[in-house]
Amino acid sequence: MRSRSNSDQLFKRAASVIPGGTYGHLSPASSLPRHFAHFCSSGKGVYFHDVDQNEWMDFMCAYGAVIHGYQNPIIESAIEKQRSVGTVFNHPHEVSIELAEKLTQLVDFASWSVFAKNGSDLTTWSIRVAREHTKRTFVVKARGAYHGVDAWCDPGMGGRIESDRADILEFEWNDLEQLEGIFKARKDQIAAVILTPYHHAAFAPSVMPEEGFWAGVRNLCHKNGTILVLDDVRAGWRLHEKGSHKYFGFSPDMTVYSKALGNGYAISACVGIPELKNAASEVFLTGSCWSDAVAMRAALTSLEICEKDSVASLVLDKGKYFCSGLENLALEFNFKLRMTGPTSMPYPWFDGDDNLYRIQNFCQIASKYGLFFHPHHNWFISNAHDQVSLDKALALARSSFEEMQNEL
Amino acid sequence: MHSEQIKAWAVSRSIYMGGNVLEIDPYNRLSIKPQILNEHMVSFGNRKELVFTNENLLKLHRVGFSLPEIGFLMSHPFQALKKINLLRKIGSSLKANVRSKAYLRLLLAVGLEATAVHLNEDKKCRSIIGSDKGIVEFYLDGDPLPLASLYKKEGSVWTVTITALQKKAKVRISFKSVDVGIKSCLGQLNPQVCSALGDYTIDGYLPLMDKIGYCARITGHDLPILGS
Ligand SMILES: Cc1ncc(COP(=O)(O)O)c(C=O)c1O
Numbered sequence: 086m087r088s089r090s091n092s093d094q095l096f097k098r099a100a101s102v103i104p105g106g107t108y109g110h111l112s113p114a115s116s117l118p119r120h121f122a123h124f125c126s127s128g129k130g131v132y133f134h135d136v137d138q139n140e141w142m143d144f145m146c147a148y149g150a151v152i153h154g155y156q157n158p159i160i161e162s163a164i165e166k167q168r169s170v171g172t173v174f175n176h177p178h179e180v181s182i183e184l185a186e187k188l189t190q191l192v193d194f195a196s197w198s199v200f201a202k203n204g205s206d207l208t209t210w211s212i213r214v215a216r217e218h219t220k221r222t223f224v225v226k227a228r229g230a231y232h233g234v235d236a237w238c239d240p241g242m243g244g245r246i247e248s249d250r251a252d253i254l255e256f257e258w259n260d261l262e263q264l265e266g267i268f269k270a271r272k273d274q275i276a277a278v279i280l281t282p283y284h285h286a287a288f289a290p291s292v293m294p295e296e297g298f299w300a301g302v303r304n305l306c307h308k309n310g311t312i313l314v315l316d317d318v319r320a321g322w323r324l325h326e327k328g329s330h331k332y333f334g335f336s337p338d339m340t341v342y343s344k345a346l347g348n349g350y351a352i353s354a355c356v357g358i359p360e361l362k363n364a365a366s367e368v369f370l371t372g373s374c375w376s377d378a379v380a381m382r383a384a385l386t387s388l389e390i391c392e393k394d395s396v397a398s399l400v401l402d403k404g405k406y407f408c409s410g411l412e413n414l415a416l417e418f419n420f421k422l423r424m425t426g427p428t429s430m431p432y433p434w435f436d437g438d439d440n441l442y443r444i445q446n447f448c449q450i451a452s453k454y455g456l457f458f459h460p461h462h463n464w465f466i467s468n469a470h471d472q473v474s475l476d477k478a479l480a481l482a483r484s485s486f487e488e489m490q491n492e493l
Numbered sequence: 494m495h496s497e498q499i500k501a502w503a504v505s506r507s508i509y510m511g512g513n514v515l516e517i518d519p520y521n522r523l524s525i526k527p528q529i530l531n532e533h534m535v536s537f538g539n540r541k542e543l544v545f546t547n548e549n550l551l552k553l554h555r556v557g558f559s560l561p562e563i564g565f566l567m568s569h570p571f572q573a574l575k576k577i578n579l580l581r582k583i584g585s586s587l588k589a590n591v592r593s594k595a596y597l598r599l600l601l602a603v604g605l606e607a608t609a610v611h612l613n614e615d616k617k618c619r620s621i622i623g624s625d626k627g628i629v630e631f632y633l634d635g636d637p638l639p640l641a642s643l644y645k646k647e648g649s650v651w652t653v654t655i656t657a658l659q660k661k662a663k664v665r666i667s668f669k670s671v672d673v674g675i676k677s678c679l680g681q682l683n684p685q686v687c688s689a690l691g692d693y694t695i696d697g698y699l700p701l702m703d704k705i706g707y708c709a710r711i712t713g714h715d716l717p718i719l720g721s
Contacts, residue, residue, distance in 0.1 A: 093690060107685075242707045
């Protein structure tokens with residue numbers, strides 16, 4: 086086990102002034118609390134350090150928020166320049182227009198863009214835009230999909246009242262028949278269908294869309310006058326340089342981005358078709374620091390790099406190398422590991438490990454070797470991963486498999 | 494069941510579970526097995542000598558003393574008094590407040606029983622737990638066998654046992670010490686903080702433990718001491 090005295094000390098300090106010490110997806114309770122650190126001190130490229138000076142090779146990339154590696158020099162220098170003139174003012178900075186222009190140029194169906202800070206800000210706002218446009222109430226989502234912290238969709242249990250979800254309907258991912266049934270039962274009442282590009286629930290293997298799924302969803306929404314919202318908060322820019330809808334070959338009416346968009350700077354964006362522009366201007370949208378020019382500069386620079394270097398293709402390729410390497414290694418030691426979902430954000434799944442003991446054990450062992458492998462969430466590949474780091478990770482993973490086999 | 498009935502039923506089931514943990518002999522234990530008489534009354538045992546209204550059961554839980562229904566009691570006063578003594582014995586064991594593994598097991602099993610009633614009957618808990626099932630085991634660190642388990646089999650209801658089950662648990666929680674376990678049962682610890690600092694460890698399918706934990710806290714809110 087790696088040293089963790091500073092981590093624990095800081096956590097105790099935190100717990101006395103912060104409910105639960107750390108909350109949400111960063112809460113230690115949801116990962117490996119006695120194997121992962123509780124606090125980070127710095128990060129560069131694919132490595133980060135915790136407060137006990139342990140170095141970790143990262144496969145979570147700030148839960149997807151970092152795609153070019155920590156402290157990418159090009160982005161950092163662009164934001165330094167921005168920072169030198171200020172960030173939040175009484176009026177937006179010109180960079181907001183540049184960023185909107187960039188997004189509408191990149192995303193083929195989009196003619197407008199708005200900005201906020203978090204994915205949740207805009208997944209919630211987007212369904213209100215759909216309601217405004219359609220003058221309808223109901224929203225359909227896939228069961229188990231995460232769309233943010235708001236009461237209509239959060240995965241927690243506290244603070245909820247029945248009416249929070251009275252207008253939210255759910256179907257099983259990939260089950261077009263069920264979706265069609267919902268449309269029939271609620272004829273002319275469904276404002277929006279909101280879906281992620283593929284199903285990436287926590288604590289479960291990822292599920293890709295079946296052949297014809299997206300065409301079917303698109304068609305049903307079209308036929309019923311329902312707005313199709315793509316929640317690309319997690320997958321955005323890791324599947325395709327022009328948005329994940331291109332990867333799967335369909336066209337939504339609105340898409341929400343966040344996470345990788347700002348390479349670690351807080352920003353989210355929603356883009357949409359021209360027909361929704363009026364509705365978008367009717368639904369109130371603002372936040373204290375949402376005109377943050379530094380975050381917008383980070384996003385603009387990040388998108389420029391993504392486009393110039395075809396980063397989505399690169400991370401998919403790097404992920405493919407890593408995932409097949411890991412699956413083969415597992416087999417060598419008689420473990421049946423599947424890296425599910427797209428290779429740039431794979432979810433590891435040992436066959437037959439429905440209760441997750443095996444993956445927890447593997448990630449615990451890997452943590453001793455400095456690998457930050459999460460047992461319950463999809464991993465993320467960044468463009469800072471290179472042949473050297475991936476080979477090093479595979480070598481350490483080999484030792485982890487070996488140790489796991491010896492423990493049997 | 495309505496809310497008062499759920500609470501009263503949870504109290505009576507927990508008392509019965511307490512008798513189980515205290516290894517009261519099977520004949521006597523069976524004599525206090527609770528039965529729902531109607532939506533307002535619970536009888537301890539089949540023979541209706543010891544009957545409480547829901548309200549009085551909740552009072553019994555709150556203040557440790559409450560009057561049974563006299564009319565029923567008069568039918569077999571001797572039997573009824575024997576049962577009252579048993580209930581007293583269980584009640585005083587629950588309040589013993591000793592730092593022992595036996596006391597931890599008693600508090601845990603009794604709290605789990607009340608939680609199981611909520612999982613089976615309370616509307617909010619039922620909607621939270623949904624169709625989830627499986628075994629949740631509670632250990633004291635280093636022990637080969639669980640202190641108690643809460644489980645649900647296909648087509649059945651949530652049930653508590655203090656004997657080890659043969660099937661693999663879906664999730665396992667292990668208390669670092671008797672003290673941590675007792676405080677946890679009494680709802681005195683924050684689960685996220687405990688887990689982060691290693692006061693207890695949870696392995697396996699965490700989402701099930703999250704739901705059970707939340708429902709246990711609802712139970713604890715309804716019936717302090719019985720939930721956590
Ligand atoms: C698919 C998806 N949608 C929405 C969100 C919410 O984004 P945020 O945490 O920035 O509010 C997330 C965050 O993980 C996500 O993965």
